[in-house]
Every structure is written in structure tokens, then in C-alpha cells.
Amino acid sequence: EDQVTQSPEALRLQEGESSSLNCSYTVSGLRGLFWYRQDPGKGPEFLFTLYSAGEEKEKERLKATLTKKESFLHITAPKPEDSATYLCAVQAGSGGYQKVTFGTGTKLQVIP
């Protein structure tokens, strides 16, 4: 069974204090790994898709990287508006059957 594990569950940072969130996965036939951000009371907001080991993507203060077993979301000099829950998801399978599995998220709080 596909498994996605995110750590830490919660992270509290001072404004400007850089850190990384981890997403480790065990799947058969990885098709893509996604990062989303979710604010309270809203649906997840798409951030990145990574397709193969070694790939990196950047957007403002966020940078996502992918290896064969895990992905990292690096947050550089975070601001209070970066506070949210960050979700990792993997799409895996082959042929006619593919499934998306989400991790339970990392709740990030950035303090001014």
C-alpha cells in the first residue's frame, strides 16, 4: 500500500528563520509528487509538481526537491503569511490504475 509520511507535524519559526519540511514516500510506480498549501477553511492550493529524482522547483521563498525516497520543501526567510498547513501528495500506479495519496501535512506557524 502506498504510504506518505510528513514531518514534522507542526513547526513554529521566527520570521526570517529558514527551515525544511520533509515528505517521505513508499509507492510503486511514482508518477508525480505534489506540494500543496492549505489555509484554514479553504481547499489546498497547488504549489509544485515534481516528476523525477533530482528535480527542483522554486516559487518565491519556497523550493521543492525530490529524491527517490523523499521530498523536501525548503522555506527561506519565511514571513507570517507563509503560515499554513503544507501537504505532500504522490500519484502512483501504472496503466489504467493510478491513485493520489496525501500525507497528513505539516502545520507551519511563522511568528513576527
Add this chain to the structure above:
Amino acid sequence: KAGVTQTPRYLIKTRGQQVTLSCSPISGHRSVSWYQQTPGQGLQFLFEYFSETQRNKGNFPGRFSGRQFSNSRSEMNVSTLELGDSALYLCASSLEDRGIGGYTFGSGTRLTVV
């Protein structure tokens, strides 16, 4: 352009009743997926549709069903509601098949079963 629209936003139902939730994807998106989100289980995949065909189904009982119409709008139905069905139900659409390019989520329907 308009995002993914889910209706209603909030719903309160009694155990044993049935409910239908609606999702209008972004114009041009043909892939629609449904998820259940609860504090304890996180986001769990329900099903995915592409061009009116169900592509995949998650591990939910047969009380959960869905369909997609020719205009890509989708509905999901839950029959014989149980207290444990209380959750945020999220719909997501994608331009590409199987959502490889990433999904755009709606704000969800908050279902409370009493």
C-alpha cells in the same frame, strides 16, 4: 477565470439520510476528483472522473458514489449517512488527465451528520 465551485458550502443532515454534493470544475478542465478530509485521517481519495468515465476509486464503501456530466460538472452522492461521514468534502479539477499537472481545489462542502 472562475475557480472550482462547490455547492453547497455547508450542509447538516440526519443519520440515515442521503446527500448530493455538486462540483463545477474550471472551464476546460475535464478531470475531476473528490476527496474527504477529516482531522484524524487527512485527505482521502474518493474517486476520479475524466470525460464522464470513472478512472479510479478509493477505499470507501458503496454508499459513496459519483458521476460526471458531459459539461465536466460532477456530483457525489452519499446514501444512508453515518455520523462518521461528517467531513469536509473537496473537489479538485485538472486540465490534464490524472491530474499530473496539479489539481485546483474548491473550498469544499462541510457536511455535518447529526
